[in-house]
Amino acid sequence: MTDLAAHGAAFVRAVAGFGPEPAILCHDDADGLSAGAIFGRALDRAGLGPGEIRIVGRGESAWSSTLRDELVARRPGDLVVTDRGVQAGAVLPGVPTVLVDHHVPHSRPEPAGAIGISGHAEEPVPTSSLLAFAYAMALSTAGSDGPADLAWLAGIGPVGGLGDRGASKDFPGLLGPLLETHTAKALREAVSLVNAPRRPASGGARPALRLLLKATAPVDIVEGTDPDAARLRDARAEVKAALDAPRSVPPLFAGPVALIRCDSPCQIHPLVAQSWTGRLRRQVVVGANAGLRPGFVHFAARSAAVPDLIAFLQERAPPLGPDDQFAQGHRRATGGQVRVQTWNRFVAGLGFGPEAQVP
Ligand SMILES: [Mn+2]
Incomplete structure (x- = not known):
């Protein structure tokens, strides 16, 4: 309650x-x-x-x-x-x-x-x-x-x-x-617009916050004519374009996990994971992005079948270093930000082959 x-x-x-x-x-x-x-x-x-x-x-x-x-x-x-x-x-x-x-x-x-x-x-x-x-x-x-x-x-x-x-x-x-x-x-x-500006490489959510602090209704954000509202729309268009590449890549499979890899400067891995849960109903879908931050893989896990993804990941956790963030967030929406070495150990442990590794 x-x-x-x-x-x-x-x-x-x-x-x-x-x-x-x-x-x-x-x-x-x-x-x-x-x-x-x-x-x-x-x-x-x-x-x-x-x-x-x-x-x-x-x-x-x-x-x-x-x-x-x-x-x-x-x-x-x-x-x-x-x-x-x-x-x-x-x-x-x-x-x-x-x-x-x-x-x-x-x-x-x-x-x-x-x-x-x-x-x-x-x-x-x-x-x-x-x-x-x-x-x-x-x-x-x-x-x-x-x-x-x-x-x-x-x-x-x-x-x-x-x-x-x-x-x-x-x-x-x-x-x-x-x-x-x-x-x-x-x-x-x-x-969708408020969520957009944090995703592009040159992103930052400040324009979205400024709008939320002054807007009186959602329509002020959706149909706003000031520079901040325009920035949100531009960011959303950039994100949409970045999603084209991972959409055309087939997922990799290992046991209960489906993996979609991408290398994008945009923070699109949660959207990638979420978008595949409709088609991969039984799997835990992991969207992983090695293009966001040098030396790191950012990943998101979503699933239509597994209700506690934090527990699911923790049971399969690799040894973690001080810079690794792993299985944080919500039971139904989690993920992490880990060093490349940690990532490679993680996916090897899950049973993925070399194609899942990040060089
Ligand atoms: Mn949040």
Whole structure:
């Protein structure tokens, strides 16, 4: 059972001692960006912001020393980190931090040095955007402006993760009215555009976040005429073109795993994996991209048949190095970013031949 009101109240308690302008760290996908935008707009209404919103994107971790050094220089008084997972250890030592997330956590029960608000154990699992919206709702009962104008932002996360049908099934109370007001097509289009700019090589989700912070409806993103909206459309066209090559390559098979390899500067491996699950219903489909980051293979696993892909991968994990991220995310949508040597050991262990290896 998903209890959004309890999460909203927990967040209100967590930020009760916060000073003005906490920094917000958010993931660069549709859910993370919409959560970041809701937190930015809601904290503003609560008289606490807006602080800086730092998008934590491709190949970055909220717990990396690089990001910590960057944050130390900016000296935020407090931190809200959303949609970037839950790990042990402080994001920024000495700085009060709330982690709002729905991924399967890497540390249990509570991360030291932070307050964790997570929906990962609930059914249906609330997205980060829904958890952020729960905070906006909790504020409104305390007498601030109502958050009805932010509800469409809350819908971006579930539509991004589950599609409009899945989202409606899991969260009918929110999605029902939203789809009547804005149409499923407008929400789907907005999600697809918001997800686009992080994928190209020269990408970065900043234009998408700027739009989410000022837009009043999905149509502002879909039919927007300003440079940011144009950038989203250009990025989506570039991604579409990059998907042509892996579409024409036959998958490799080993046991229960089907593998589609690509070498693209665009972050397309999740789309590649997802697109094959319709045809490969029994397999775990892995889309792997060796063209994103020198020395690394980024991969995504999706499956219509296996409900817990994190467990599936962990049972088949190769020895991991400190730079390897493996089997993070959601049970139904996971993957990793591993060094080439780790990748080659992983696919050899799965039973793939030399054609799966990355030189
Ligand atoms: Mn995310």
